[in-house]
Amino acid sequence: MLSYLGKRLVGAVFVLAGLSVVIFLIARVVPGDPVRMALGPQAPQAVVEDLRKQLHLDKPLHVQYYYWVSGAVRGDFGISLMTNRPVTADLKEYLPATLELVLFASILHGLFGLILGIVAAAYSDSWLDNFVRVFAYIGVTTPGFVFAVLFMLIFGYWWHLLPVIGRIGYGVTVPPTITGMMTVDSLLTGNLPAFADALKHLILPSVALSMGAMSQEARITRSSMVENLNKDYIYMSVAQGIPRRIIMRKYLLKPSLIPTVTVFGLGCASTMAGAFLVELIFNWPGFARYGITGMLMKDLNVISATVLVVALCFVVVNIIVDLVVAYLDPRIRLQ
Amino acid sequence: MTSPSLMAHKTGPTVQRRDVLRRAWYNFSRNRLSVVGLVIVLLVVLLAVIGPYIAPYPGHAKAFVDFRNSNQRPSVRHWFGTDYIGRDILSRILFALRSALLMGVLVLAIAVPVGVVSGVVAGYLRGSLAEMVIMRVTDIFLAIPAMVLALAIASVLAPNLRNAMLAVTVMWWPWYTRLVYGLASSLRNEYFVRAAELTGASAGHIMFREILPNCLAPIMTKITLDMAWVIMIGASLSFVGLGEQPPIPSLGNMVSDGAKYMPDQWWMTVFPAIAIMLIVLPFNLLGDGIRDLFAMGEER
Numbered sequence: 349m350l351s352y353l354g355k356r357l358v359g360a361v362f363v364l365a366g367l368s369v370v371i372f373l374i375a376r377v378v379p380g381d382p383v384r385m386a387l388g389p390q391a392p393q394a395v396v397e398d399l400r401k402q403l404h405l406d407k408p409l410h411v412q413y414y415y416w417v418s419g420a421v422r423g424d425f426g427i428s429l430m431t432n433r434p435v436t437a438d439l440k441e442y443l444p445a446t447l448e449l450v451l452f453a454s455i456l457h458g459l460f461g462l463i464l465g466i467v468a469a470a471y472s473d474s475w476l477d478n479f480v481r482v483f484a485y486i487g488v489t490t491p492g493f494v495f496a497v498l499f500m501l502i503f504g505y506w507w508h509l510l511p512v513i514g515r516i517g518y519g520v521t522v523p524p525t526i527t528g529m530m531t532v533d534s535l536l537t538g539n540l541p542a543f544a545d546a547l548k549h550l551i552l553p554s555v556a557l558s559m560g561a562m563s564q565e566a567r568i569t570r571s572s573m574v575e576n577l578n579k580d581y582i583y584m585s586v587a588q589g590i591p592r593r594i595i596m597r598k599y600l601l602k603p604s605l606i607p608t609v610t611v612f613g614l615g616c617a618s619t620m621a622g623a624f625l626v627e628l629i630f631n632w633p634g635f636a637r638y639g640i641t642g643m644l645m646k647d648l649n650v651i652s653a654t655v656l657v658v659a660l661c662f663v664v665v666n667i668i669v670d671l672v673v674a675y676l677d678p679r680i681r682l683q
Numbered sequence: 684m685t686s687p688s689l690m691a692h693k694t695g696p697t698v699q700r701r702d703v704l705r706r707a708w709y710n711f712s713r714n715r716l717s718v719v720g721l722v723i724v725l726l727v728v729l730l731a732v733i734g735p736y737i738a739p740y741p742g743h744a745k746a747f748v749d750f751r752n753s754n755q756r757p758s759v760r761h762w763f764g765t766d767y768i769g770r771d772i773l774s775r776i777l778f779a780l781r782s783a784l785l786m787g788v789l790v791l792a793i794a795v796p797v798g799v800v801s802g803v804v805a806g807y808l809r810g811s812l813a814e815m816v817i818m819r820v821t822d823i824f825l826a827i828p829a830m831v832l833a834l835a836i837a838s839v840l841a842p843n844l845r846n847a848m849l850a851v852t853v854m855w856w857p858w859y860t861r862l863v864y865g866l867a868s869s870l871r872n873e874y875f876v877r878a879a880e881l882t883g884a885s886a887g888h889i890m891f892r893e894i895l896p897n898c899l900a901p902i903m904t905k906i907t908l909d910m911a912w913v914i915m916i917g918a919s920l921s922f923v924g925l926g927e928q929p930p931i932p933s934l935g936n937m938v939s940d941g942a943k944y945m946p947d948q949w950w951m952t953v954f955p956a957i958a959i960m961l962i963v964l965p966f967n968l969l970g971d972g973i974r975d976l977f978a979m980g981e982e983r
Binding site: 362370505628658 | 819820822823824826827828829830831832834835836838911915918919922923924925935938939942945946949952953956959960963964967968
């Protein structure tokens with residue numbers, strides 16, 4: 349298992365290094381002058397030249413890459429032209445809100461995707477199975493931002509069930525920043541009203557984010573369980589008189605979960621990607637909203653930092669997924 | 684070389700092929716959902732083609748302002764209502780269908796050949812330098828959610844439909860590389876490939892005439908399902924303004940524009956949102972149908 353982990357880590361470092369080149373190239377192929385764009389057409393030429401020097405944009409490409417990577421490794425992504433602060437400081441401020449959202453959404457899609465899939469498989473070809481199928485089709489075919497807008501309209505504006513803007517309501521005591529995640533911080537300080545309020549704010553965006561992944565996971569869990577149900581070893585257990593309940597739980601679930609875990613990893617990726625739009629819609633002050641705003645303003649330092657942070661999250665998620673799959677499937681770790 | 688046996692061989696496959704097609708259609712049509720999918724796909728394509736001719740107010744797809752008719756609820760005159768400057772929503776949706784479908788078709792038209800060719804090459808030439816380079820580059824692109832990097836690429840370029848397509852294409856080919864790589868590297872050990880090698884067939888012949896035809900079923904399935912994905916990502920890009928630029932309508936842009944007028948003028952955002960769901964859904968139904976069809980073929 350350890351050597352397997354080592355192999356994955358080496359691969360991850362390679363992928364990140366490659367990605368850093370790709371990101372660097374993207375940030376440097378911008379048509380037009382990023383400095384001129386940041387300062388506006390009115391700025392005098394001397395100021396433009398100064399900033400260009402300051403950003404090392406006057407040096408050859410490989411030198412620029414060296415500056416950028418050595419900064420990035422130390423966690424220094426330069427100054428954001430949008431906020432006029434170090435990008436790293438911005439990231440520190442905004443990242444927890446997105447992590448809270450994406451983690452909560454991932455718990456939702458992991459949990460309910462699994463439950464829906466198991467229910468559909470256990471009662472396959474019944475009305476429940478059909479219900480899950482229709483639900484999953486709607487979930488798979490609707491982009492997160494469409495869910496976000498529709499949920500906002502229905503549950504927020506029409507039925508007034510849940511708040512639709514930001515992380516916490518006016519007049520609620522904001523918990524002190526410990527982890528930066530409102531729900532966790534309010535729980536840690538025992539501030540239950542703030543917890544309830546933060547949770548309410550979290551529901552609509554996270555459900556909107558999780559629908560797609562939840563549906564994919566439900567579908568893959570169902571089909572993999574139904575497929576394994578027809579295998580000889582299940583027939584044999586049935587013939588041996590082992591109760592159906594135990595067969596389902598003990599012999600069927602574990603091997604059937606392998607594709608689910610893989611899809612869960614992809615689901616986390618799509619949840620994070622979806623956050624770039626959903627945070628914009630719900631005005632969620634997170635890293636994804638910061639990133640997309642930076643993209644729309646062509647703030648190159650923000651763009652490259654954003655993409656690199658997302659990549660880093662994914663490299664970690666993928667390694668965890670691989671380890672879980674290796675745990676579930678001995679054939680992989682013994683290879 | 685015109686021996687009777689060869690002539691007979693020539694007529695054989697065509698009859699067989701028709702037979703195979705008929706059986707395939709029979710199997711396909713047994714799955715009601717995928718037939719529904721096929722019908723809606725054809726309907727959407729038809730609407731996209733004739734949309735500009737049947738749109739009640741074709742002029743509204745351009746820079747057009749009619750404040751007297753702004754913010755109209757859905758009615759007989761405007762089925763889906765009008766937007767904040769008086770443009771007919773239905774007409775704009777009909778026009779927007781075109782760019783949504785065009786996005787899917789063009790992105791896949793470029794990404795699929797690139798991915799398939801690199802995948803076959805890497806899969807057949809296992810252990811070569813080509814395999815190493817291709818697969819490591821693929822790993823890098825697959826390590827990050829396609830939409831995030833597509834957003835980043837589109838954002839540094841000028842915002843328009845062409846650059847949005849370019850950005851998604853750059854992110855899309857690696858999925859085909861990995862799919863075909865897996866298939867090709869298992870097919871290369873099959874007897875028919877070995878036989879071709881022994882008769883002295885060139886690497887090109889083996890890769891593209893022997894291996895590739897055997898990869899078509901999963902590729903076709905993925906293309907159909909990916910039409911749905913690419914349309915969704917295209918809508919997401921245009922939602923943040925990195926696609927077709929106003930006043931030309933695009934579905935994502937209509938949703939985000941309309942969202943500013945929620946909840947009172949809900950129709951501005953709800954109808955384009957439903958339109959997105961309705962063009963994505965049938966490609967999924969159809970793709971699932973095709974996948975089941977090929978799975979059935981393998982079982983036989």
